[in-house]
Amino acid sequence: MFNLHRGVKFENVAPVNGRELVAGDVTYSFQRMIDEKANASVLKAVEKMEAVDDYTVRFTLKNPDADFLWSMGDPRSLVLPKETVESANGDLTNGPVVGSGPWIMTEWVHNQILKLRRKPDYFLQPFPYADEFHMVTVTDAQTGQAAFRTGQVLNNLTNDQITDLLRQSVPDLQLADEKLLGAAAGDRLWMNPTKSPVNDVRVRQV
Amino acid sequence: MTDERNYWNSLWKTRASRRQVLRGAALGGAGLAAAVVIGCGEEETSTSSPAGGTGAAAGEPKRGGVITWLSQSNETANTLDIHKIGHTTMYRAGMAYNKLIRHDMSKYPEEFAFIGDSLIAVRS
Structure with a gap:
């Protein structure tokens, strides 16, 4: 069982418009992760996921799994809002990337550059410290x-x-x-x- | 290729004043996560050091600045869909998203906690 923090918000742009991240986003994201298969192995132990209420997610495992919590912290276990998937007709190849994380994506050129700027209202203050993050590939x-x-x-x-x-x-x-x-x-x-x-x-x- | 060359030509025009190197063969998401909490000063100011680093010129971190991070990759997949491809996409798009919890690497290697800090959730 996981209890979500209150006040964790997605980036304030359409189609999500800065709404709060809730348990349904977690179950939606993880179910899509399983359905799309590429990273489904991370959740291989999961039998069932439930949004008990807006701030509570319950996982039922197929069997005891010592790696489950590690999997929850895996870089692939990310939570996205379903509105972005729906707005892109199910394919986020070209985005939009709208998350609740510390950074907001501003530019991406394949195999060249990724630019992000800090999310000013990130729930975990004072992070991030830097104004921008440029990943040069x-x-x-x-x-x-x-x-x-x-x-x-x-x-x-x-x-x-x-x-x-x-x-x-x-x-x-x-x-x-x-x-x-x-x-x-x-x-x-x-x-x-x-x-x-x-x-x-x-x-x-x- | 032309676009790539143009990009690098423009990038070479300015110089930063800091030098850091990370030794090793690979860098994972946790490394990036650690990197993003490094306080950096203005681009042309004094040297800075990673949190907990060993740089001789370490000073008080300053909020702000731009982190310019090198990633070597020749990825053929061209997508931002985090559910349709593996790790490299996580490194770029993943930085805009959140996880329920994160691994705690703060005491590695003396202590390696698989179950780390809570991020957007607390386990109960």
């Missing part, structure tokens, strides 16, 4: 290095070897806290299904 590492060297981006996703090279040309280079990245990437244990005992599907299921 590059399709190759060399362009990314150039963008970093010339100061057009604040970060660079790289390895130790490239970092050493950057030290030579960027004297004020700072290394971010690696915990941030470790947490972002997560820790995973992978099985090699070509070797015993995990080549036995029953072992992997256990």
Whole structure:
């Protein structure tokens, strides 16, 4: 069971017009997530979802699932308003992107740039601190290095070897806290299904 | 391709004064979530440091500013529909949406809480 905060509002633009996020938005979004299949595996344990009232959502699971709460925090478990889906005839390929999150999308060019500005009435104040967030997308590492060297981006996703090279040309280079990245990437244990005992599907299921 | 070149040509015209690098091979949504709460000063002012970071020039964060974040991707899917494609769409459109709860990475790796802070909901 989840109890929603009061006063969480969507962006104040049509067709949603800044209305409050309610339990029905959660069940609608998750049902669409299941129906569209691409990210349905996140909710594989869910048997039933109910909006008990506007601020209460109850999930019934098919079986005990230790990963369920992790799934609720998964980047794919997002809540959107159904009005946007209806206004786009069921296909949000070109938006509109109308959420209740900390950022408002202002520009998107595929594989180039995403621009967002802070949502001034975000329910979780004082976040976000920055006025805008620009995600610069590059399709190759060399362009990314150039963008970093010339100061057009604040970060660079790289390895130790490239970092050493950057030290030579960027004297004020700072290394971010690696915990941030470790947490972002997560820790995973992978099985090699070509070797015993995990080549036995029953072992992997256990 | 022409559009892309034009975009980068215009981008090169200005320079920022800060340099930061993140080491590693991948960046997930949680990293972005952490990044968005970094306070940044004006674009041409002094250096800033990520929250909890190790930058030598760390100072008092200032509200405002623009975060310019690099993402390397060559995504063929061209959509903003968060339910029709996987993670990369989450990174861009997802920043405008909310989840019920979020993972708590604040004490990682000493403590890794799967069930994190409440976001728009509290579990009961």
